Amino acid sequence: MAVPKLEGSLLRGPSDQKYASIERQTSSYKPLDTYALEKEKHYQQQFGDMYFLRLTKLKPAVERIAEEAWEDFRIGNEMVEKVERVLDVRQGKLCWVAGTIYMEMPLKPNILDDISKDHWISAPPARQKYLSATGEDLVMLEDESGRLRLVGAPLASEMLVTGCIIAVMGTENANGDFEVVDIKVPDLPPQAERWHTSEPVGDGISRKKLKLDEDEDEDMDKPVSNSKKIAIVSGLGFSGTDSGHSLEINLLTEYLLGEALDPANQESASQISRLIIAGNSIALDHDAVATDTIGNTRKAHKKYGYDSSAYNPAPTKHFDDFLATLLPTMPVTLIPGYTDPANVSLPQQPIHPAMFPQARAFSRGPPKDGEETQPGWFDTVTNPWDSEIEGWKVLGTGGQNVDDVFKYVESEDRLGMMEAMCRWRCCAPTAPDTLWSYPFQDDDPFVLNTCPHLFFVGSQPKFDTAEIEGPAGQTIRLIAVPQFSETGEIVIVDSETLETSLVRISVA
Amino acid sequence: MADYKTYLASSILTEDKIVSYRLLSRALKVNVNAAKEMLYEFHRQQNGKKPGTIHATYLISGTKQKEPEVANDAVEQDGEDTHMQSSPPFMSSSMPQPQETSDDSGVLSITLVREENLDEVRSQYEHITSIHVYSIGPHPLKDLQILSDITRQVREICADEDPLETASTYGTIINKNAKRREGKRPPPAPAPVAPVPAKAQPAKPKPAESKPEPPPKKEISSTAKDFFGKSNSKPKANPASNPSSKETTPNPPTLKRDSSSIFKSFAKAKPKLKREGTDSSVADSPALSPAEDSPMKGLSDDDEEETYVSPAPADMEIVNKSRKERKENEEKLRQMMEMDDEDEEEEIKEIEEPEAVEKEASVEKEVPPTVSGGRRRGRRRVMKKKTVKDEEGYLVTKEEPVWESFSEDEPAPMQKPKAHAPVASTKGKKAAGKAGQGSIMSFFGKK
Structure with missing residues (x-):
């Protein structure tokens, strides 16, 4: 065993050295309940209201931008004119109009198709993309008055999905199609400054050594910056049948607990003040679903209530163990994802803490009269979810919104889709068309009223990050959080600079 | 070492x-x-x-x-993606263009x-x-x-260790802000766990985190409470007052079993009632729904403590009095129950009957119908069952009067909760009457 001497190496005999207890950085955290539904949910409403609400909310914004851009625009002698409604567009006249995009795609799931068929066949396998190879897809612009088919070159370069609000300039041609010359989007909403609504708490307190008795490991070459970090992990994928990555999860736990690695690395792990779990913590077990689609087989042995033999408690049990191990040392925010035991339609409501018999001891207590409710140490939240962490406005989702937009466009660029959502001011434009959604009546919460500083999306194929800027100096840090079960990666965000880094855990 | x-x-x-x-x-x-x-x-x-x-x-x-x-990825993309590669960058993107984000540094x-x-x-x-x-x-x-x-x-x-305390021993990063709910025992881990005293935790006790106390509990009428209290804390002093049933031994546990056997026989009948009520989409009698709800209490974590509170000494008189009354009731009930099966069925029918009456009555309340286009139309008030989640996430079934429009050609009692039923508009909470758990005794009082 010729192991060369290394800094940070614990390959040495035990010494009487006392190790300092490391204290974790505090987390300033203020969750917002923008996406929380009322306890009483009604599903009789029409979904069309959501489009109406979205259009009324975003039309002024996009019209302002379009007006500025196209005020004195002229082609030849013709001045461009604003048209109020889609139906008012006259043939041959140069004009611009704002409305909602509707993508007519033959491969898109369509409820009317299902109804028009006499019999229900089993659902076709989910498609990778809705795009048709032969170019049968139509782009339409609609508002409450009617629909207009859009054609022209600018469409090819613009990412467009059902439900986004844009303004188009052009003219109607002889076929009745609208020849697009230019397109404008609402662009980023106004952004509040950091610490806009919440107060910085206990910022001056840096961690202190309880038992200061350290020697050489202190002054390592590793720059230990004093700022806090936020860890974001997605796709933990606890499964009842496949435990292929359980060791990686254990190593992750040990890293976050500050038990793995050497004192210097433990010190930097102590800067992680919060763990955010962004969706898909529980893996989809395919065998459990299989019986459901056939229908008949299931009924045969159906007892009253639920069939306990079909239920496998292992995934939640393991997940609970994971949470219960971490919670004493760090606060955890749990965002549900597509495969998690929450409702499927967006906004997904928090996973009930009762699912986690051990971890629930850290969850929020029941509300008491006359007292401000404190966010739980273990906070199960909605998806999408917004909050203020360390003063930054943070918006995060479990990933369904991006995955669904991905099906509409040719691009593979997940960050581009995230950017587009920000510029559309809508974090789930394809809801309620192809993304399941609650039928909102009074407000479309997916519309971004304020610009987040940090926008992360879980369950993406690979890690990616970028910073985008808005016309009024807004900046958003976009993060595509990879699936932990696939990549073994978690994202660490610096809470001062919003710079990101990765921790990749692997087993050789 | x-x-x-x-x-x-x-x-x-x-x-x-x-x-x-x-x-x-x-x-x-x-x-x-x-x-x-x-x-x-x-x-x-x-x-x-x-x-x-x-x-x-x-x-x-x-x-x-x-x-x-990393390089391989890019090549692959080039192969399959033809359209987008040539197209200009999306929108007014301020994103730094194709920069090596997968930089491993x-x-x-x-x-x-x-x-x-x-x-x-x-x-x-x-x-x-x-x-x-x-x-x-x-x-x-x-x-x-x-x-x-x-x-x-x-x-x-570590099953019986408190992670908040032992963290420093093992060198785990400690967090003094960690807060747990009080009054909660951490659930038993694989090994038998000693209850961890909540005070032991270093966190300051947050009032909001203290033991949850579902407000509805308080509204349990004293009779119901007494009932449980009594059977539990039955003084041995008056065993004579025990009902002289066949298998009686003057022991509190036995009495409890006795009384529960009465409940059981009702429990048998109850599902029947319930099903009937839901089928016709007409609500049960008000007295029944609290009884239905009561099993839910078992789910609440802190019911046990409250359910078995023995009555305060000051209430003893009332308790004794009501106890006597109740004993008589129980006596009667038992006698009824001991009759043969036929009688029991009659009993059940009797219980059901007020149901039916109630059903009719609730439908009859209608606004004088208007005749338009040769059809009688109108609105009537029906009782509808509604299951909602309360603040604690438990399902509570209550009934609410709902106005329903109907027309002549619809068979009157077969109203289905169709879309035209303005359920959404009746969100206005039913008055406090239903808020809590009603008295369980009112159910028996019926007879």
Whole structure:
């Protein structure tokens, strides 16, 4: 065993050295309940209201931008004119109009198709993309008055999905199609400054050594910056049948607990003040679903209530163990994802803490009269979810919104889709068309009223990050959080600079 | 310092087990970093004596050299994607264009590696920030995933420890802000767990976190409460007042069983009633719904404490009095129950009958119908069942009067909760009457 001497190496005999207890950085955290539904949910409403609400909310914004851009625009002698409604567009006249995009795609799931068929066949396998190879897809612009088919070159370069609000300039041609010359989007909403609504708490307190008795490991070459970090992990994928990555999860736990690695690395792990779990913590077990689609087989042995033999408690049990191990040392925010035991339609409501018999001891207590409710140490939240962490406005989702937009466009660029959502001011434009959604009546919460500083999306194929800027100096840090079960990666965000880094855990 | 050697020797050499640094740290109650060093020392010593007896795994962290596979991705994309590549960047993107985001410099790579592959993995690293022994065992590991089983053993060892207290012993990062709900016992872990006193935690007790107290509980009428209280705290002084039923032994437990047998016979009848009520989409009698709801209480975590509160001495008089009354009632009930089956069925019918009446009555309340277009139309008030989640997330079924429009050609009692029923508009909460759990006795009082 010729192991060369290394800094940070614990390959040495035990010494009487006392190790300092490391204290974790505090987390300033203020969750917002923008996406929380009322306890009483009604599903009789029409979904069309959501489009109406979205259009009324975003039309002024996009019209302002379009007006500025196209005020004195002229082609030849013709001045461009604003048209109020889609139906008012006259043939041959140069004009611009704002409305909602509707993508007519033959491969898109369509409820009317299902109804028009006499019999229900089993659902076709989910498609990778809705795009048709032969170019049968139509782009339409609609508002409450009617629909207009859009054609022209600018469409090819613009990412467009059902439900986004844009303004188009052009003219109607002889076929009745609208020849697009230019397109404008609402662009980023106004952004509040950091610490806009919440107060910085206990910022001056840096961690202190309880038992200061350290020697050489202190002054390592590793720059230990004093700022806090936020860890974001997605796709933990606890499964009842496949435990292929359980060791990686254990190593992750040990890293976050500050038990793995050497004192210097433990010190930097102590800067992680919060763990955010962004969706898909529980893996989809395919065998459990299989019986459901056939229908008949299931009924045969159906007892009253639920069939306990079909239920496998292992995934939640393991997940609970994971949470219960971490919670004493760090606060955890749990965002549900597509495969998690929450409702499927967006906004997904928090996973009930009762699912986690051990971890629930850290969850929020029941509300008491006359007292401000404190966010739980273990906070199960909605998806999408917004909050203020360390003063930054943070918006995060479990990933369904991006995955669904991905099906509409040719691009593979997940960050581009995230950017587009920000510029559309809508974090789930394809809801309620192809993304399941609650039928909102009074407000479309997916519309971004304020610009987040940090926008992360879980369950993406690979890690990616970028910073985008808005016309009024807004900046958003976009993060595509990879699936932990696939990549073994978690994202660490610096809470001062919003710079990101990765921790990749692997087993050789 | 020698005891770690005996522990490791017995675990690894005798019991043929794998020991990780966490397991060692938990078993000996030492800091994890010290445990890592102990593992190293033991590994070195044993292999020094006789090479190949102990096999270790190592945990390495640091930055890896750039992997070449990044380039492959780009090539693949070029192959399948033809349209987008030539198109201009999306929108007014301020995103830094195709920049190597998969730059590995900012990545902290943590790799668990077998002793055998250590050198290979080390060569992949550009800079190693830390390395330590993760586990040692008597055999080389074929599948490292076996190590995840050790976590379970660690959990078993620590099952009766409070993680908030022991964190500093093991060198886990401590967090003084961690707050737990009070009055809650951590759920039993695999091993029997001693209840951890909530005061032990370093966190300041937050009022909001204190023991949950569902307000509805308070509204239990005194009779219902007394009932439970009595059967529990039955004084031995007056066994004579016990109903002289066949199997009576003047013991509180027996009495409890007795009375519950009465309940049971009703419970048998109840589902029947319930089903009937839902089928016709007409609500049950108001008295019944609290009774239905009552099983829900069992789900609430803190009912046990409250249910078995014995009545305060001041209430004794009232209790005694009501007890006597109740005893008479019970007596009567029992007699009824002891009749043969036919009678029992009659009983049930009797119970059902008020239901039917109620049903009719509730439908009859209607606004004088208007005749338009040769059809009688109008609105009538029907009782509808509604299941909602209360603040605590429990399902509560209550009934509310709902206005329903109807027309002549619809059969009157077969109203289905169709879309035209303005359910949404009747969100206005039913008055406080239904808010709490009603008296269970009013159910029996009916007869």
